[in-house]
Amino acid sequence: MSALLEVRNLQVRVEEREILHGLSLTVNKGEVHAIMGPNGSGKSTLSHVIAGKPGYEVTGGEILFKGEDLLEMSPDERAAKGVFLAFQYPVEIPGVATMTFLRTALNAQRKARGESEYSTPDFLKKVRAVAASLNIPQEMLRRGVNVGFSGGEKKRNEVLQMGLFEPSLCILDEMDSGLDIDALRIAADGVNALRSSERAMVVITHYQRLLNYIVPDFVHVMSKGRVVKSGGKELALELEEKGYAQFEEQAA
Amino acid sequence: MPAELETVERVRRIDVDQYRYGFETKIESEKAPKGLSEDIVRFISAKKDEPEWMLQWRLDAYRRWLTMTEPNWARVDYPKIDYQDVYYYSAPKQKKALASLDEVDPEILKTYEKLGIPLREVEALEGVVRPEGERRVAVDAVFDSVSVATTFQAELKKAGVIFMPISHALREHPDLVRKYLGTVVPTSDNFFATLNSAVFSDGSFVYVPPGVRCPMELSTYFRINERNTGQFERTLIIADKGAYVSYLEGCTAPQRDENQLHAAVVELIAHDDAEIKYSTVQNWYPGNSEGKGGVYNFVTKRGDCRGRNSKISWTQVETGSAITWKYPSCILRGDNSRGEFYSIAISNGFQQVDSGTKMIHLGKNTTSRIISKGIAAGRSQNTYRGLVSAHRKATGARNFTACDSLLIGDKCGAHTVPYVEAKNSSALFEHEATTSKISEDVLFYCVQRGLSQEEAVGLVVNGFVRDVLQQLPMEFAVEAQKLISISLEGSVG
Numbered sequence: 208m209s210a211l212l213e214v215r216n217l218q219v220r221v222e223e224r225e226i227l228h229g230l231s232l233t234v235n236k237g238e239v240h241a242i243m244g245p246n247g248s249g250k251s252t253l254s255h256v257i258a259g260k261p262g263y264e265v266t267g268g269e270i271l272f273k274g275e276d277l278l279e280m281s282p283d284e285r286a287a288k289g290v291f292l293a294f295q296y297p298v299e300i301p302g303v304a305t306m307t308f309l310r311t312a313l314n315a316q317r318k319a320r321g322e323s324e325y326s327t328p329d330f331l332k333k334v335r336a337v338a339a340s341l342n343i344p345q346e347m348l349r350r351g352v353n354v355g356f357s358g359g360e361k362k363r364n365e366v367l368q369m370g371l372f373e374p375s376l377c378i379l380d381e382m383d384s385g386l387d388i389d390a391l392r393i394a395a396d397g398v399n400a401l402r403s404s405e406r407a408m409v410v411i412t413h414y415q416r417l418l419n420y421i422v423p424d425f426v427h428v429m430s431k432g433r434v435v436k437s438g439g440k441e442l443a444l445e446l447e448e449k450g451y452a453q454f455e456e457q458a459a
Numbered sequence: 460m461p462a463e464l465e466t467v468e469r470v471r472r473i474d475v476d477q478y479r480y481g482f483e484t485k486i487e488s489e490k491a492p493k494g495l496s497e498d499i500v501r502f503i504s505a506k507k508d509e510p511e512w513m514l515q516w517r518l519d520a521y522r523r524w525l526t527m528t529e530p531n532w533a534r535v536d537y538p539k540i541d542y543q544d545v546y547y548y549s550a551p552k553q554k555k556a557l558a559s560l561d562e563v564d565p566e567i568l569k570t571y572e573k574l575g576i577p578l579r580e581v582e583a584l585e586g587v588v589r590p591e592g593e594r595r596v597a598v599d600a601v602f603d604s605v606s607v608a609t610t611f612q613a614e615l616k617k618a619g620v621i622f623m624p625i626s627h628a629l630r631e632h633p634d635l636v637r638k639y640l641g642t643v644v645p646t647s648d649n650f651f652a653t654l655n656s657a658v659f660s661d662g663s664f665v666y667v668p669p670g671v672r673c674p675m676e677l678s679t680y681f682r683i684n685e686r687n688t689g690q691f692e693r694t695l696i697i698a699d700k701g702a703y704v705s706y707l708e709g710c711t712a713p714q715r716d717e718n719q720l721h722a723a724v725v726e727l728i729a730h731d732d733a734e735i736k737y738s739t740v741q742n743w744y745p746g747n748s749e750g751k752g753g754v755y756n757f758v759t760k761r762g763d764c765r766g767r768n769s770k771i772s773w774t775q776v777e778t779g780s781a782i783t784w785k786y787p788s789c790i791l792r793g794d795n796s797r798g799e800f801y802s803i804a805i806s807n808g809f810q811q812v813d814s815g816t817k818m819i820h821l822g823k824n825t826t827s828r829i830i831s832k833g834i835a836a837g838r839s840q841n842t843y844r845g846l847v848s849a850h851r852k853a854t855g856a857r858n859f860t861a862c863d864s865l866l867i868g869d870k871c872g873a874h875t876v877p878y879v880e881a882k883n884s885s886a887l888f889e890h891e892a893t894t895s896k897i898s899e900d901v902l903f904y905c906v907q908r909g910l911s912q913e914e915a916v917g918l919v920v921n922g923f924v925r926d927v928l929q930q931l932p933m934e935f936a937v938e939a940q941k942l943i944s945i946s947l948e949g950s951v952g
Contacts, residue, residue: 260903286909298904302922308908311918316909351922368908 218267226252228432237404244429245451250411258292287319291374293365295381300352337370341397359390366397377408383417395420415447430454491548507626520646520656533813534842547658621666628664643726643763651722651757655691662692667702678707694725698733705736722757731766743779750809753781760787764796772799774930776939778946788817791825798827801930806839815845820856829860832924835871842874849886856886864894917944
């Protein structure tokens with residue numbers, strides 16, 4: 208059986224500068240992979256290229272998702288296929304109620320997949336159930352998307368969308384940034400509740416801290432645009448202890 | 460269902476060239492010869508069977524117009540208009556006076572059907588019982604220069620509301636018209652208003668008697684159909700003491716290579732404790748993607764809060780026209796009176812918009828509020844121009860202004876030109892302005908969640924204009940949202 212996500216020898220440039228120099232990564236259903244590395248190692252670039260953010264030029268390699276060429280798809284097609292990116296800094300959209308946004312997005316994805324759109328009562332039932340499990344009050348759903356949300360609320364809103372859209376691949380980009388321990392725990396609990404044998408997660412982080420809450424099956428260390436070491440969860444602890452310096456030398 | 464969704468669902472892939480309302484109705488029309496002269500003014504007045512004083516009023520305006528020059532201070536650029544190359548009167552050809560809607564040319568009725576206007580009172584005629592509380596809209600439809608049908612006449616009459624073409628009002632209520640016409644926008648006001656005074660051919664007249672709350676929304680639809688035809692409509696609305704009326708106008712024109720001229724005048728008068736809410740959804744043909752064709756829209760709209768505690772509220776959604784020159788204003792004459800201006804002006808392609816408002820505080824403790832949202836896309840230029848002034852005696856005057864501009868792409872421009880004049884020290888004026896670009900990050904966030912690029916722009920823009928859309932009567936808010944999305948199609952990617 209083919210992997211859920213297969214990144215092969217990926218080379219990416221931004222404005223003439225190569226950021227990823229031949230990165231490979233295989234993620235199967237049900238697995239949680241952590242990608243760690245210092246600033247500038249290309250972690251966020253990888254997540255953006257998988258999701259299809261404009262501004263990146265893929266100069267080599269390929270990305271297969273469920274056996275299909277992901278790079279040929281527009282970002283909204285990728286979303287409908289099941290790629291979800293939880294943003295490091297979720298944007299604010301003033302004047303658009305969160306509830307409206309969620310429903311518009313969910314129905315757009317369903318429509319793209321040829322599924323029927325949710326009726327208002329069905330949608331409300333679904334969103335209320337997911338929101339309750341994440342401790343998200345109804346009042347928050349009536350506010351503009353992320354407008355006036357605290358850091359923790361913004362991240363919970365990301366997890367809420369993850370629960371609602373039921374993607375098969377979740378990429379969490381620096382989910383712990385800007386969160387205190389309590390907010391981190393709540394968000395991580397939400398993520399853990401969504402772990403399943405049908406879904407894979409790629410958790411991008413600087414710090415081992417997040418991995419105490421979301422325990423990965425595999426850990427990859429990135430440096431200078433490549434995966435320089437892969438291992439089990441104990442690799443994260445080793446990193447915590449020794450730092451990234453040893454790997455930087457290897458990559459050079 | 461939230462209206463945003465409705466909008467997003469209906470977004471279709473058409474670009475600015477595919478103007479939805481760009482069809483032409485084939486009907487015979489009766490035109491006055493091209494050009495403008497005293498004879499043409501007399502011809503129009505005679506066609507309308509007007510009283511002698513009205514003819515003199517028009518002729519005075521015409522003679523004054525000859526001495527005036529076209530204003531050029533607005534940030535719009537267009538080739539010189541040849542005023543002798545325009546038809547000033549065009550009426551659908553009719554064989555006799557109409558007794559009912561059934562006698563209106565079926566081609567014209569079909570046009571209105573395409574525009575989605577509930578012209579026929581079928582249900583009322585068939586005796587269909589409507590659910591309690593369902594709102595209806597009385598419509599006056601103006602085709603080129605002539606009003607073709609006004610609906611719900613009987614019901615309005617019962618309430619004492621007069622709502623009819625101004626040409627009929629001149630015959631049936633000449634004293635009322637004479638008392639108010641030109642008292643807010645005098646014939647000498649400006650080049651375009653003076654031209655309108657000389658040649659206006661029709662428009663709507665509304666009078667709501669003291670203490671009456673108009674039982675339904677009143678609405679006029681304007682459509683320019685004939686080639687090279689100017690449309691010069693005149694609207695006069697009077698809310699007597701304690702009266703209330705909500706009025707909406709909608710505008711469309713067929714798609715044409717040449718430019719069509721539109722110079723309307725709207726006058727509103729609110730007496731003591733009266734309120735007028737005036738909403739516009741303007742969707743004149745904006746020209747094609749190369750900037751060819753489109754309507755030149757030079758409009759003078761002004762409301763007079765003549766009485767104490769009166770209120771006039773302008774709401775406009777402007778998506779059409781090649782050139783827009785329009786400043787719906789309020790004269791806050793009565794003490795404690797209030798003026799409001801809520802505006803969404805969207806420009807795409809090669810459109811040029813110069814629009815805003817004037818709030819003239821004359822009475823004591825008068826208040827005004829201006830919320831303007833300008834959205835510029837394509838190669839368009841979008842200017843907000845506003846004046847807030849407090850007279851020496853307007854103690855306690857207050858104004859709040861917020862002007863927000865949103866840019867889509869990097870070839871368009873947004874400009875804000877606010878004038879503020881306070882001639883007494885107790886006036887309190889606040890002005891806020893922002894200009895932002897629709898952010899790539901916001902768009903990416905939306906498309907990552909499954910929205911197409913155009914759905915994302917529609918959603919963000921609808922959020923941006925939300926506070927203004929909320930001011931529109933319910934029935935039209937949904938329509939306006941659709942229009943906003945449609946007018947921005949082709950602006951990204």
